[in-house]
Amino acid sequence: MLSVLIVNAGNYVYNLALGRILGPEAFADAAILITLLLVLSFVAMTFQLATTKFSVIFESSIFRGFINIMYRYSLITGILIGLSFIIFSKELQAIFHTQSSTIFIIFGLGIPIYFVMSVNRGIYQGIKKFDRLAYTYQGEMISRLVITLALLYLLPIPSSMVVAMGIACSFIFGLYPFRTKDITTNFSITLPSSHKKQVYRFFTLTAFYELTQIIINNSDILLVKHYFEGYEAGLYASLALIGRVVYFVAWMFVMLLLPKVVQKQKEGKNTTSILFSYVGYISILAFIIVLSCYLFPELVIQLMFGSEYLSMAPLLWKYAIATSLFALSNIFAYYFLSLDHYIPVFLSGILGITQVLLIALFHQSLTQVVHMQIIAMAILLVVQLLFFFRKNADKTSKD
Incomplete structure (x- = not known):
């Protein structure tokens, strides 16, 4: 609970900093990306909650088979959603009146990683390894905050692109620590x-x-x-x-x-x-x-x-x-x-x-x-x- 409180506080600082630095109009574009990240988090939460529930219920070989199936389908879902953002980036720009369509392409590239990360979190949540679960959330939050603020001052590019880059990069840091113990390359695994x-x-x-x-x-x-x-x-x-x-x-x-x-x-x-x-x-x-x-x-x-x-x-x-x-x-x-x-x-x-x-x-x-x-x-x-x-x-x- 303390870790989640710290992570939420960090995400809050991230949003507040963007609001102060960018001003209302530029912050509107950044807020769209942040909102899309929240939308994405709810979609990925389906995988995380399912993994959490059945990590409590399933044991031994059934548990391992279930985990591999969840990783497989989460990756496929992430790729499909990511491609949708990339393919329809122009249409998204028109709907939300953003300055650039590139921000949706950058955002889409990170989505498959996010879905894999969510299954990893679901395992730790289900088996009550809350210390490792905390590390994944902290890594995502801290990296997004540091990378975004650093790039805003270092790169002479539109702020919305910087925000998109910071979000996509933070997914990579959110994978740590990644549980590889139960992963197998056997794609024929099924559940009873x-x-x-x-x-x-x-x-x-x-x-x-x-x-x-x-x-x-x-x-x-x-x-x-x-x-x-x-x-x-x-x-x-x-x-x-x-x-x-x-x-x-x-x-x-x-x-x-x-x-x-x-x-x-x-x-x-x-x-x-x-x-x-x-x-x-x-x-x-x-x-x-x-x-x-x-x-x-x-x-x-x-x-x-x-x-x-x-x-x-x-x-x-x-x-x-x-x-x-x-x-x-x-x-x-x-x-x-x-x-x-x-x-x-x-x-x-x-x-x-x-x-x-x-x-x-x-x-x-x-x-x-x-x-x-x-x-x-x-x-x-x-x-x-x-x-x-x-x-x-x-x-x-x-x-």
């Missing part, structure tokens, strides 16, 4: 049919849920970049970065939640106490952050991004509410996902699409965009809570 069905079901549902995470967590920045001018998009990106501190910190609890819940379930023990603990932690954290954003919005923005971004101060606490609601509903969703209950996944998908539609229909101002997110996330949390109480009541009646 019963285990294969179990893996496919979890992987498919996790992929769907991560897609909803992409929609909910990143669609607003992408839509704002499409509907608004570069200056306003840059201002909104700074608002989103500050407001999402709740989600970034909550993620370290999610990383610990999943293997704990799976292990408790495997041992036949009650898991609700773990859920309540984590919901309590996130609720306290969210309350403190929202209150701070409400009482001292100008101070927070001035300290983090500077006076150029102060026009976003009135919206800060509202955006923090939206991300707090999302962070809380996320805890419930991952809890049920780890227990193989998939209805919350579909609920998240429905509300994610609802959020996109609301923003697409109502985007006359940045204020309206934030209000649409609060509405969608409030509904999402309510339905997740209703599902939890219903599930808990059914379990109690059976007992």
Whole structure:
């Protein structure tokens, strides 16, 4: 948890530094790459979570076979997505109004490495080698921060290209330490049919849920970049970065939640106490952050991004509410996902699409965009809570 906190703080410094150095308009282009990195992280998280879950469940030869299959498919997926960025770089430039299409080509070249890195992390997370898991996150964060800031001062090229280069290079450093123990060149390895069905079901549902995470967590920045001018998009990106501190910190609890819940379930023990603990932690954290954003919005923005971004101060606490609601509903969703209950996944998908539609229909101002997110996330949390109480009541009646 301490390491994830340090990594999130480092990533925050990285974003804040770019915002201060580049200014709102140039930061808008950098924010698109950072947002695409977050999108990529959610896609790759499907592989990481599946690897984590079944690293707890599978043992000996089945475990080794599973790991090799995950590496194989993660690499193939990474190559296909990377090629898509390269092939459609011009179209991406037109959609997001960036100064260059080359940034998407550079970004695409690093994607296969990122997917392999995610499986490696999933193994360490599942077998509870949290020290090595911490090293991979620290290596990625530190290298991206150092390389990007160094190249900004050393190379006379557009800042967005520097950001793309820093991101791509950081994936290489994130591979360390790479676990080679279970890797084999035997491509004929398969899983027993019963285990294969179990893996496919979890992987498919996790992929769907991560897609909803992409929609909910990143669609607003992408839509704002499409509907608004570069200056306003840059201002909104700074608002989103500050407001999402709740989600970034909550993620370290999610990383610990999943293997704990799976292990408790495997041992036949009650898991609700773990859920309540984590919901309590996130609720306290969210309350403190929202209150701070409400009482001292100008101070927070001035300290983090500077006076150029102060026009976003009135919206800060509202955006923090939206991300707090999302962070809380996320805890419930991952809890049920780890227990193989998939209805919350579909609920998240429905509300994610609802959020996109609301923003697409109502985007006359940045204020309206934030209000649409609060509405969608409030509904999402309510339905997740209703599902939890219903599930808990059914379990109690059976007992």
